Amino acid sequence: MIDLYYWTTPNGHKITLFLEETGLPYRIHPINIGKGEQFAADFLKIAPNNRIPAIVDNDPADHQAPLSLFESGAILLYLAEKTGHFLPKDLRGRQEALQWLFWQMGGLGPMAGQNHHFSRFAPEKIPYAIKRYVDETARLYGVLNKRLADRPFVAGTEYTIADMAIYPWIVSHQWQSQNLDDFPALKDWFERIKARPATQRAYALVEKINPPQP
Numbered sequence: 001m002i003d004l005y006y007w008t009t010p011n012g013h014k015i016t017l018f019l020e021e022t023g024l025p026y027r028i029h030p031i032n033i034g035k036g037e038q039f040a041a042d043f044l045k046i047a048p049n050n051r052i053p054a055i056v057d058n059d060p061a062d063h064q065a066p067l068s069l070f071e072s073g074a075i076l077l078y079l080a081e082k083t084g085h086f087l088p089k090d091l092r093g094r095q096e097a098l099q100w101l102f103w104q105m106g107g108l109g110p111m112a113g114q115n116h117h118f119s120r121f122a123p124e125k126i127p128y129a130i131k132r133y134v135d136e137t138a139r140l141y142g143v144l145n146k147r148l149a150d151r152p153f154v155a156g157t158e159y160t161i162a163d164m165a166i167y168p169w170i171v172s173h174q175w176q177s178q179n180l181d182d183f184p185a186l187k188d189w190f191e192r193i194k195a196r197p198a199t200q201r202a203y204a205l206v207e208k209i210n211p212p213q214p
């Protein structure tokens with residue numbers, strides 16, 4: 001059983017996408033980051049960076065004590081290695097997937113996150129900061145669009161943890177002032193992943209865990 005410390009945000013969705021695809025048993029512990037629950041002492045023991053997601057695997061492969069992990073990219077890689085799914089087994093395919101996983105972790109995630117912050121949440125509207133992150137997000141969408149022009153998934157023919165890391169950040173494209181019609185290959189990929197039953201199940205959790213306020 002996996003304990004998942006989760007909130008309904010892009011980095012949280014990455015892990016439910018994986019867990020719903022594989023059917024690995026898990027239970028959710030909601031961490032309401034709007035209420036500051038990420039700073040609770042018990043959570044910090046698992047996630048010292050006070051951010052979701054985090055997991056505890058109660059049945060690690062070494063059969064020793066429960067294993068806790070934070071950082072969504074590290075969690076996806078761990079779960080892929082644990083289950084043997086969603087990370088190509090051949091040398092080159094594996095490197096393709098890992099490159100795009102790290103591209104998301106070091107590029108798209110932080111840039112789109114700053115875009116959300118300055119475009120939607122910052123108490124002061126700073127045109128320079130908004131433009132910087134909207135432009136950088138557009139550049140990254142362009143890179144992804146080019147990559148997807150001649151393959152169905154970012155690492156090639158297989159759906160991998162790299163796609164799972166990227167998809168939730170594209171879901172929020174309107175917050176990032178991006179129009180998917182400007183990126184046709186990316187739009188096709190987006191629709192392909194959205195249609196997966198596991199994706200539908202992962203996103204249905206929002207209604208249960210954090211329903212929109214009336």
Ligand SMILES: N[C@@H](CCC(=O)N[C@@H](CS)C(=O)NCC(=O)O)C(=O)O
Nearest residue numbers: 009010011033051052053071072073
């Ligand atoms: N690099 C981290 C980023 C995690 C992250 O930023 N999580 C956000 C939600 S998407 C969070 O917990 N924010 C709480 C806060 O800002 O205090 C990862 O990928 O796991």
